Amino acid sequence: MNLNEQIKIQKNQQGFSLIETLIALTILILALLTMVQLFPLGLKNASYSRSETTAVFLAQAKMEEIISERYDQVLTGTFAEASLVTIDDDFARYSRQTVIYYVDEDLESSVQDIGLKRVDVTVSWPGGDSNRTVTINTLISDL
Numbered sequence: 001m002n003l004n005e006q007i008k009i010q011k012n013q014q015g016f017s018l019i020e021t022l023i024a025l026t027i028l029i030l031a032l033l034t035m036v037q038l039f040p041l042g043l044k045n046a047s048y049s050r051s052e053t054t055a056v057f058l059a060q061a062k063m064e065e066i067i068s069e070r071y072d073q074v075l076t077g078t079f080a081e082a083s084l085v086t087i088d089d090d091f092a093r094y095s096r097q098t099v100i101y102y103v104d105e106d107l108e109s110s111v112q113d114i115g116l117k118r119v120d121v122t123v124s125w126p127g128g129d130s131n132r133t134v135t136i137n138t139l140i141s142d143l
Helices: 003-012 018-067
Strands: 077-081 094-100 116-127 130-142
Touching: 018 094, 018 116, 018 130
Parallel strands: none
Antiparallel strands: 077 094, 094 116, 116 130
16 A cells, blocks of 8 residues: 555544534534423423312312211302412412202202212313313212
């Protein structure tokens, strides 16, 4: 092998060219910008999940309070709580509505008490452009 061939081989093995480096940096920057744009979406979803979990907790707490009472002590009607700040300051933005009514054997609303009531608990809170709600329900019987 002569000296010119050895120099050509060494020149080809010296490393990355400036263009290769710029292309690699461009690809890396585009990938990082894409990932950075996903962070606000992740934070928004985490915040919504936390709010929804809190709402489910507040609905379940009310439901447990109602089903712990005797059947004849559970009054029918609509009961609204505009703000749950009385529970804790963290719950000030949540509101809760409880609807209790008689149902028949087909689980349809009824005016006659056959020993079966339906309880619907709805918790609302402001979220994004509109109000969000979570509703849970159960049946209680006079057994």
